[in-house]
Structure formats: C-alpha cells, structure tokens
Amino acid sequence: MRDIADKKTNFAQWYTDVILKSEMVDYAPVRGCMVIRPYAYGIWERIRDLLDVRFKATGHSNAYFPLFIPESFLRKESEHFEGFDPEVAWVTHGGGEALTERLAVRPTSETVICTMYAKWIQSYRDLPILINQWSNVVRWEKSTRPFLRTMEFLWQEGHTAHRTADEAEAETRLILDVYRDFVQDELAIPVIAGRKSEAEKFAGALRTYAIEALMTDGQALQAGTSHNLGQHFAKVFDIQFLDTDGQLKHVWQTSWGVSTRLIGGLVMVHGDERGLALPPRIAPVQVVVVPIAPKPAREAVLREAALVAGSLGKAARVHVDDREEQTPGFKFNYWELRGVPLRLEIGPRDIASGQVVLVRRDTGAKLTAPRGELATLVPRLLEEIQGAMLARATSFREAHTRDVAGIDQLESFLAGTGGFARAGWCGEHSCEAQIKQRTGATIRVLVPDGAAGHTCLVCGAQARETAYFARAY
RNA sequence: CGGGGCGUGGCGCAGGUUGGUAGCGCGCCUGGUUUGGGACCAGGAGGCCGGAGGUUCAAGUCCUCUCGCCCCGACCA
Numbered sequence: 001m002r003d004i005a006d007k008k009t010n011f012a013q014w015y016t017d018v019i020l021k022s023e024m025v026d027y028a029p030v031r032g033c034m035v036i037r038p039y040a041y042g043i044w045e046r047i048r049d050l051l052d053v054r055f056k057a058t059g060h061s062n063a064y065f066p067l068f069i070p071e072s073f074l075r076k077e078s079e080h081f082e083g084f085d086p087e088v089a090w091v092t093h094g095g096g097e098a099l100t101e102r103l104a105v106r107p108t109s110e111t112v113i114c115t116m117y118a119k120w121i122q123s124y125r126d127l128p129i130l131i132n133q134w135s136n137v138v139r140w141e142k143s144t145r146p147f148l149r150t151m152e153f154l155w156q157e158g159h160t161a162h163r164t165a166d167e168a169e170a171e172t173r174l175i176l177d178v179y180r181d182f183v184q185d186e187l188a189i190p191v192i193a194g195r196k197s198e199a200e201k202f203a204g205a206l207r208t209y210a211i212e213a214l215m216t217d218g219q220a221l222q223a224g225t226s227h228n229l230g231q232h233f234a235k236v237f238d239i240q241f242l243d244t245d246g247q248l249k250h251v252w253q254t255s256w257g258v259s260t261r262l263i264g265g266l267v268m269v270h271g272d273e274r275g276l277a278l279p280p281r282i283a284p285v286q287v288v289v290v291p292i293a294p295k296p297a298r299e300a301v302l303r304e305a306a307l308v309a310g311s312l313g314k315a316a317r318v319h320v321d322d323r324e325e326q327t328p329g330f331k332f333n334y335w336e337l338r339g340v341p342l343r344l345e346i347g348p349r350d351i352a353s354g355q356v357v358l359v360r361r362d363t364g365a366k367l368t369a370p371r372g373e374l375a376t377l378v379p380r381l382l383e384e385i386q387g388a389m390l391a392r393a394t395s396f397r398e399a400h401t402r403d404v405a406g407i408d409q410l411e412s413f414l415a416g417t418g419g420f421a422r423a424g425w426c427g428e429h430s431c432e433a434q435i436k437q438r439t440g441a442t443i444r445v446l447v448p449d450g451a452a453g454h455t456c457l458v459c460g461a462q463a464r465e466t467a468y469f470a471r472a473y
Numbered sequence: 474c475g476g477g478g479c480g481u482g483g484c485g486c487a488g489g490u491u492g493g494u495a496g497c498g499c500g501c502c503u504g505g506u507u508u509g510g511g512a513c514c515a516g517g518a519g520g521c522c523g524g525a526g527g528u529u530c531a532a533g534u535c536c537u538c539u540c541g542c543c544c545c546g547a548c549c550a
Binding site: 003012013016027031083084086087107108139141142143149196200201202203205208210222225227257290291292293294295298324326327328329330331332333334345347348349350357 | 474506507508509510511512541542543544545546547548549550
C-alpha cells in the first residue's frame with residue numbers, strides 16, 4: 001500500500017497515516033487538539049445516534065450543563081479535585097478583567113451537575129434523575145494522539161441520582177451492559193467488561209467499571225467507563241431527599257461516559273494495510289458505486305450507476321463516485337483507505353450481462369450478482385460483513401489472551417505478541433504497582449469469575465480477584 | 474518534564490559540511506488523449522526558506538536567541 005506505513009513494523013505511524021490520509025482528522029493549530037473532519041464526524045454522528053437510542057430506551061434524557069465550572073465547585077470533593085487538578089485549564093480573565101474566582105473549563109461535569117441536583121432533589125419522588133449530556137471536555141494532557149488522547153474531546157457523560165445503593169449499582173451495571181452491547185453490536189469490537197482496581201478507578205468514585213478492547217498491536221484501550229459514585233458527591237454537594245420513612249437521606253449516584261476515543265478504537269481494531277475498515281452499521285457510507293466509464297459508454301454507465309444506487313434505496317447508505325477526473329483504480333484505493341464496507345463496480349461489461357461486481361472491504365472477496373438481486377443481496381452482505389468483522393476481532397482477542405502464572409510469564413508474554421494476560425491477584429496495591437513498574441502493564445479489569453484456587457501472580461498469596469493485565473493506551 | 478527528530482510552494486522532501494540567481498516529486502490550473510487496481514502528454518500558477526538579531530560585498534546555508542510541531546518515555550480517568 002502506497003503512502004501508509006507498514007502496520008506490522010510501525011503501528012504508531014500506520015495509525016497516524018490512516019487517520020490523516022483518510023481525511024478523518026487533521027492536527028489543529030493548537031497543540032494537542034484535533035480537527036475532526038467530516039468523514040470522522042460522520043462516524044461520530046452514527047455513534048451518537050445509535051447510543052442515544054439506547055440511552056433513551058433505558059429511561060435517560062439529554063440535557064446540557066455549562067462549560068465553565070467555578071473553582072470552588074471542583075474543590076469540594078478533594079479526591080476528585082486532586083485527580084483532575086493537574087489537567088484542568090483555567091479561565092482567569094474575561095472581558096478584559098481578572099475574575100474574582102477562577103473558572104475551570106470542564107474536565108468532566110460531576111461538580112456542576114451535583115450542584116444543580118442539590119437544588120432539584122427534595123423528595124424520594126424526585127428520584128431517580130437520569131440525565132445524559134453530549135458535550136466536549138478539556139483536559140490539559142502532556143502527550144496526545146488524535147482520538148486516543150486529545151486536550152479537547154467529544155463525549156457523552158451520564159449522571160444519575162438514586163434513592164438506594166442497590167439502585168445506583170444496578171444503574172452502573174446497566175450502563176456497562178449498554179456500552180458492551182453497543183460496542184460489540186455496532187462497532188464490531190469485542191470487549192471485556194469488569195471492575196477497575198482502586199488504583200485505576202475514577203477520582204471520587206466508589207467503584208468504576210469499564211469495557212476494555214484489544215487493539216491489533218496488542219495494547220488495550222479503555223472503551224467506556226461506568227462509575228458508581230456512592231454518596232461521596234451527595235455528601236459534599238449536599239444532595240438530600242426526604243424518604244418515605246421521614247428520614248433525610250443522601251442520594252446514591254452514578255456517572256458514565258464514552259468518547260471520540262471509540263473512533264481510534266475502530267481504526268486500531270479493524271484497520272489493515274490498506275487503511276481503515278469500517279463495520280457496516282457504523283459506516284457513514286456503506287456502499288460505494290464505482291462506475292467504469294470509458295468515453296463512448298460514459299453516459300450509459302453513469303445512468304446505470306445512478307439507477308443501481310437508487311434501487312438500493314433505503315436498504316443501504318450508498319454513494320456514487322462519479323468523479324470524471326479519477327480512474328477506477330484510483331477510486332478503489334481511495335474508498336478502501338476510507339474503509340467503505342462494500343464496493344459495487346458497474347461498467348459496460350456488467351451492463352451487457354445485467355450484473356454488477358461486488359467487492360468486500362473486509363476480505364477483498366469479489367463476486368458478481370444479477371442486478372435484480374441487489375436489493376436483497378446488499379443488506380444481507382452488509383450484515384455478513386458486520387458479523388465477520390466481529391468474529392475476526394474476537395478470534396484475534398482470544399488468540400492474544402493468555403493465563404499467566406507469574407510475573408516472569410507476564411513479562412515474556414508482553415514482550416512477545418502482547419495482549420490480555422489473565423491471572424489471579426491478591427488485591428494488594430503493592431503487587432499491582434510492582435507489575436506496572438516492571439512490565440508497564442496495568443490491571444485493565446477485574447472479573448468476578450474463578451479466583452478461587454488461584455494465587456496472586458506476584459506474591460503467591462491466595463487470589464481474591466481474577467485480573468486482566470495489559471499495556472494500555 | 475526527559476530523550477530523539479524536524480520546521481524550505483498545499484503535501485512530502487533535497488539543498489546546508491564548502492555562503493554566490495531556491496530545486497525535485499506529488500498535488501493544483503488549462504487543453505487534449507484516457508478509464509475493469511493509484512493514467513499519459515503539453516503548457517501554466519504557486520515559496521523570498523518558522524521568527525528575531527548578528528557575521529559578511531553576499532545567508533536557506535555560518536553564529537546567538539526564540540517560537541512551534543512530531544515521535545518515544547514519564548505522567549494521565
């Protein structure tokens with residue numbers, strides 16, 4: 001493949017090449033910021049729309065809270081403040097005058113939202129509150145990569161308040177399931193869902209759950225998080241309600257989010273030496289029609305291409321590439337780089353035979369089909385591609401997941417192909433820290449199953465948890 | 474913050490050691506011929522070399538300062 005670095009030997013450069021050359025993104029004038037170009041924004045719109053449906057279906061509503069957060073709000077919960085302070089951007093001046101109180105550009109919105117919830121919640125009848133917002137946030141990151149870690153990014157953040165601890169925990173897990181299903185079903189990315197260790201949890205949370213995906217370079221990517229905030233925020237922000245028993249109680253809260261980082265995940269899970277490969281359900285363009293139009297037949301071919309596109313109607317998102325200046329070969333590469341799942345070729349030969357040529361992006365497989373069958377064949381093929389992409393990603397993950405018995409095994413596993421290493425863990429932070437220090441790997445998630453009978457891979461004590469370790473983005 | 478790399482037409486780069494009329498590829502524009510895996514020919518447009526200062530008859534090139542970007546690491550929800 002011309003113009004993009006070799007994926008096997010130079011993954012980081014390959015990633016950068018793909019996202020720049022497919023015109024998904026460009027570097028912004030400000031360090032660490034990115035411009036999300038129409039093609040990638042189209043993917044984000046699909047992500048947003050599909051997730052939003054799932055949020056609404058589980059009872060949530062959207063709202064919007066301000067970008068600016070007074071410093072005093074952020075300081076109320078000390079663990080939360082300390083977690084975020086190093087990467088907060090502060091506004092100190094406005095309208096040419098110094099502000100009496102600095103304003104944070106939100107790194108996340110718990111503190112403003114809690115302030116409002118304190119006003120809105122009086123009675124158990126006001127609960128639960130189930131609000132989501134689609135917004136941008138800013139975190140002053142030292143080292144950035146487009147989509148994976150940028151100083152400003154787009155995300156959704158859900159913030160809920162509940163009457164009981166059980167209800168909050170159920171909500172936290174419900175959202176984790178929503179995320180897992182969404183990412184697997186729509187993005188064709190298999191994930192491991194589990195709980196974060198104390199060291200890795202959200203600043204201010206009681207418990208953090210996450211879904212973790214494996215990139216094709218063997219590194220993990222946190223693809224979504226769901227936090228059970230307990231009553232920490234309720235207590236410092238004084239969010240109380242009068243319960244049926246006449247007692248004044250603090251609410252139990254959750255917060256959860258996914259971001260434009262998911263787009264980086266799509267690239268790194270499904271991309272190949274030809275560029276991006278998009279799962280059909282998320283692809284802005286599902287089918288591209290490339291007319292092969294030598295001059296004498298040009299009019300006829302373009303007319304047929306338009307007819308075919310039209311005949312697919314609502315069955316698929318179709319684009320006809322009728323640019324005159326480019327040759328078919330150029331267009332094939334162009335759309336493969338952009339990851340369009342299915343290509344249709346129509347030329348004089350096809351018109352004569354009443355057929356079209358179809359080419360799958362995921363496998364490169366080429367087949368011909370009679371024109372009349374397209375309306376049923378194309379949707380079926382798209383679903384087949386969707387399934388095949390998930391299956392491929394899943395078997396890659398399976399092939400790169402190992403049980404390791406000790407830290408040496410973990411180290412050599414990571415030095416080799418990398419991936420998820422599964423092992424027992426005693427629950428002590430010192431053991432977790434030792435692994436990170438020696439191997440660079442962290443606990444991605446803890447899963448409930450099967451710790452019994454295992455020992456901690458570091459200290460050898462009885463394991464309390466089963467952990468997935470990996471190096472992560 | 475540490476290490477490395479780099480700023481020269483839109484993009485990618487050469488030129489620098491040895492100062493002497495700023496070049497190549499791609500892209501772009503016009504015309505023509507082409508179109509089943511990144512077309513070809515011809516003719517064009519476009520940069521005073523990141524910025525400031527200095528040395529010199531003369532600076533892309535040498536010196537000083539400065540700004541910025543990328544990668545790796547550290548850090549990081």
